[in-house]
Amino acid sequence: MFKADTLSLKIITEIIHELYGYDFSNYSKVSLKRRLTHHANKRDMHSLADMIPPLINDPKFFSELLADLSITVTEMFRNPEFYRCFANKVIPKLKTYPYIKIWHAGCATGEEVYSMAILLYENEFLTRTQLYGTDFNPFAISAAKKGIYSCEHIEAYETNYNTAGGKSRLCNYFTEKYDLLKIKQSITNKIAFFEHDLATDYSFGDVEVIVCRNVLIYFDDHLKNRVLELFYNALVPNGYLCLGDKETLNSSQFKCVDSTARIYSKVAR
Amino acid sequence: MSKHDQCIVIGSSYGGIEALSHLLPAIKDVCTLPILVTQHIKGTRYSNIASCFSQYCACRIYEAEHSMLIEDDCIYFAPPDYHMLVSDQHKLILSADERVNYSRPSIDELFETASETYQQHLIAIILTGANQDGANGIRVAHQHEGFTIAQEPKQAKAATMPQAAIDTGHIDAICRLENIASAVKAVIERGCNDK
Numbered sequence: 509m510f511k512a513d514t515l516s517l518k519i520i521t522e523i524i525h526e527l528y529g530y531d532f533s534n535y536s537k538v539s540l541k542r543r544l545t546h547h548a549n550k551r552d553m554h555s556l557a558d559m560i561p562p563l564i565n566d567p568k569f570f571s572e573l574l575a576d577l578s579i580t581v582t583e584m585f586r587n588p589e590f591y592r593c594f595a596n597k598v599i600p601k602l603k604t605y606p607y608i609k610i611w612h613a614g615c616a617t618g619e620e621v622y623s624m625a626i627l628l629y630e631n632e633f634l635t636r637t638q639l640y641g642t643d644f645n646p647f648a649i650s651a652a653k654k655g656i657y658s659c660e661h662i663e664a665y666e667t668n669y670n671t672a673g674g675k676s677r678l679c680n681y682f683t684e685k686y687d688l689l690k691i692k693q694s695i696t697n698k699i700a701f702f703e704h705d706l707a708t709d710y711s712f713g714d715v716e717v718i719v720c721r722n723v724l725i726y727f728d729d730h731l732k733n734r735v736l737e738l739f740y741n742a743l744v745p746n747g748y749l750c751l752g753d754k755e756t757l758n759s760s761q762f763k764c765v766d767s768t769a770r771i772y773s774k775v776a777r
Numbered sequence: 778m779s780k781h782d783q784c785i786v787i788g789s790s791y792g793g794i795e796a797l798s799h800l801l802p803a804i805k806d807v808c809t810l811p812i813l814v815t816q817h818i819k820g821t822r823y824s825n826i827a828s829c830f831s832q833y834c835a836c837r838i839y840e841a842e843h844s845m846l847i848e849d850d851c852i853y854f855a856p857p858d859y860h861m862l863v864s865d866q867h868k869l870i871l872s873a874d875e876r877v878n879y880s881r882p883s884i885d886e887l888f889e890t891a892s893e894t895y896q897q898h899l900i901a902i903i904l905t906g907a908n909q910d911g912a913n914g915i916r917v918a919h920q921h922e923g924f925t926i927a928q929e930p931k932q933a934k935a936a937t938m939p940q941a942a943i944d945t946g947h948i949d950a951i952c953r954l955e956n957i958a959s960a961v962k963a964v965i966e967r968g969c970n971d972k
Contacts, residue, residue, distance in 0.1 A: 538864045538890050539872045546877075581858075581873045581881075722873045725843045754843045754856055754871050 516556035517541055523563050528570055530644065531707045532577070534731035540577075547576045571647075578645040580722060582616045583661060584678065585623045585668035587721070587753050592673045593769035594624075598717070598748055599631050607636050608716040611742065613706060613735075614723030615641035618652025622681075623672075624719065625695045630675045634698055640715075642704035652701045655691035662689065706735050711742040718743060721770075722752035736761070743774045783898040784847065784863075785810050785961065786891045788884030788914065790817040790906025792934025794829075796954055800904070801852060802833045803958035808965055809836075809850040810900075813869075815887045817880050817906070818857045826854050843871040855882035862890040878910035888914025892921040899923035900964055902957060903948075906938030912945050919947035924964045929953045 517540065521532045532540055544556055553559060562569040585591055602608050612621045621641040628634040643649050662679065669678040682689040706723070718739050724732050739749055740761050749762055751770040762772040785804065789796055793816045804812060818824055827840040830852065838852045839845065845853065847867045855861035860882050862870040870890075877883035888901050888911060901918040903911045905928060919925050927948045930936035942948055952960050 536864065536870055538862045538870050538893075539874070542860075542862065542872065542886065542890070543874065546875075581875065725871050725873070752843075752873070754841070754859060756842050756844070 513541065513545075513556050516560065517544065519560060520544065520556065520563060523560065524570070527564070528567075528574075530574070530705070534707060534728050534734075536726055536728050539726050543577050544573075547573055550576075574645060575647050578616075578643070578648065580614075580616055580726075582619045583668065584619045584657075584665035585672045585674075586620060588668045588670075588672035590672075590721075590750065590753065590769045590771075591623065591627050592671070593766050593771060594750070595627055595631060595673055597766055597769075598771065599628070599633060602716060603633060605636075605716060608638075609714070610637060610639045610717040610719065611712075611715045612639065612641045613704070613718060613720040613739075615643050615652060615701070616645075616648050617657075618648075618655060618701065619657070620719065620721065621652065621699055621701075622655060622691050622695060623669075625699055626669075626674075626678075626681055627672070629695060634695075637698055639699040640712075641699060641701045643701075644703060644705035644707070646703055649701050649703050655696055657689050657691075659684065659687050659689050706738070707731060711738045713742055714744055715742055715747065716744055717748045717750065719750045721750060722755070724755055725752065740774060745774060745776045747774045748772070749774065782867075782895070783810050783900075783965070784891060784895045785812045785900045785902065786888055786918075787812060787814045787902045787904065788816075788888060788906070788911040788938075789814070789904035790880075790884075790908060790910065790935070790938055792905035793817070794826075795934070796904045796928065797830070798833050799954055800902075800957055801830060803955070804961055805834050805836055805850075805852075807958050807962040810965070811847045811849055812852045813847070813855075813861065813863070813887060813891065814852065815855040815861060815882045815884045817882070817884075817910070824857045830854075841869045841871065843869070845869045855887065857882070860886040862886055863894045864890075865894050867894065878908060880908070880910050884911035885914040885917075889917045892918045892923055895921075895923065897922035900926070900961055902926045902928075902961075903939050903942040904928045904954075905933035905935050907935040908937060909941040911938055912941040915942040916945045916947045919945075919949070924949050926950045926952055926957055926960055928957070 525531050615621050666678045749772045765771040765773050827838045831838050836850045840856050841853045859871040864870045915925050925948050927939040927942045930940045
């Protein structure tokens, strides 16, 4: 019974790769299996094997599954201590450059990219920055481009923003309509969102900062190392890599800038 | 790596910190197995749960980091706002996925993944709590022939969680808190959960 699930996982991964072009073969097996199991439960399916026929026959089934396979929890100014540290330790260094690029890899629905843009705006640096937000999930990218969020969580976001050292009020960066919030254009116009798959695509070069928080935890060691190599090559010398608050980086290619905020910098080879 | 390939998992919620402060030192007195704990904690990113418990236990206590190797004589707590899973290579895997049973960390996520790795060598303990998280995890642990223990609901500060686990019909022993450690000892001495 339990071996059956492991076998199903393997087959499902192959079907997805073959038919839809997404490669999950180097994702962490345990978290991938959890996501598939939750999706099966949601559809009242009793085992992973039940997902195999619709996965082959029904592209709509796959697109719904894809949403569940990639959307991670995100929020405005998630982990506010990170933003505070970034403002104190990284922005002053970045200001020595005339113009910089920041890549948010695995940006999901965009909240953290907008948070970064607001932080840069308040530090009078947004005009000299280009931000890129990428994710492999087309639904996430389309939501990120819209920049429209439910106002349900605005209080929590406002608290995060204050803890992060926000200088005004978060709601000043939104226009409100019905129960929705839309990020203002003064923030959005320095951001480009597009699809990019860390598992299969190559990088683009010469960025000063890469933010990739709680993405590598879903990869196995092989894929994680591939992505770190890709990041290393994408960063300018001494460029910054920002990870999630429970991700540890043991690599001679990066040195630690702040161990609590998990900010690292590229060591020149 | 852990030399026993055996492991204890504990799930607790409301009233859990106090229960754990009695239970963890008692278990450490009878064995050196690794202990993985999912205690529901509200919000705050930087918790001090690991350092809180170091006053009760002499062993190493960690708030889990992603990819940590599970070692003997250590206690690992799920960090706030992350699920803690167990990989087949005996590593702790964190996930920021959606809440399960309204909880992140979720006890089910720990118990179910630990069951797959440790199979019949797992001891799963469910303590006080006011929701039903962990009940499915207990069922899965038992189906993998692990040994399952619930705190006596009458004694628990909140009875719902141990009761929900008992109601699945997959609990091997219902114990008062002070008797759980000796039950654990008995299971270990009997060898790999020969039921």
